Amino acid sequence: MKPAFWARRAHKWIGLIVGVQALLWMISGVYMTVVPLEIIHGDHLAHAHSQSLAAATPRIGQAALLDRYPNITSIKLKRLLDQEVYEIKQEKIGQDKQASLIDARSGAKISPLERATVVALARKAYQGEAVIIGVEWVTKAPQEVAKRPVPMWAVRFADSGATTFYFSPDTGDLLARRHSLWRWFDFLWMFHIMDYQERSDVNNTLLRIAASVGLLFALSGAWLVFYSFRWRRTA
Secondary structure (H helix, E strand, O other): OOHHHHHHHHHHHHHHHHHHHHHHHHHHHHHHHHOOHHHHOOOOOEOOOOOOOOOOOOOOOHHHHHHHOOOEEEEEEEEEOOEEEEEEEEOOOOOOOEEEEEEOOOOOEOOOOOHHHHHHHHHHHEOOOOOEEEEEEEOOOOHHHOOOOOOEEEEEEOOOOOOEEEEOOOOOOEEEEEOHHHHHHHHHHHHHHOOOOOOOOOOOHHHHHHHHHHHHHHHHHHHHHHHHHHHHHHO
16 A cells, blocks of 8 residues: 555544544633633732831730740741731651741741631722632632642632632631632643643653654655655656
């Protein structure tokens, strides 16, 4: 049989194999280019509120803080709602550095934060009008925040995007903003990079195989175009 016959057969079967994945690449790519990245990140849903520190506020000295909480590796003074706090990190043998919040006035440890404090933080950060419909203490991170440390607080809002804020109980930081557009992005990203478990490996074996097969599809198509023009010139 002529080489063109085998090239056509290969092109057809390779097209069937990669066609569905190519369609998923196109659909996910269009979504990623149409929806702005700042929307995906939820920048419109929550903003950090920076507050200046009062110079004359009485605070526990750092020397006293070091005596009270040993093995401190870093100290940061910041505001938590209407309260000044120290965010400290302590080195513990065989463990990662542990962060804690300390009342800057009394030196008392106030973390992990209670539910009421987290609700107040969520209401202050949220830029919408929806009410809070749920507050959950999370000990096993769901897929949408799989890379974030647990435990954490999840605060859910009754808006059209099913917005959820995740807060650190140790620092009060807003760890993640999740909403329906982000969840669709994450779902399509999974198909785009063909990592169906962690959704983060952009250099996985399955993706390399699909890309290689797609290259073969393109090369076989290019060869058929070349052969077609060559055949017409010699006919």
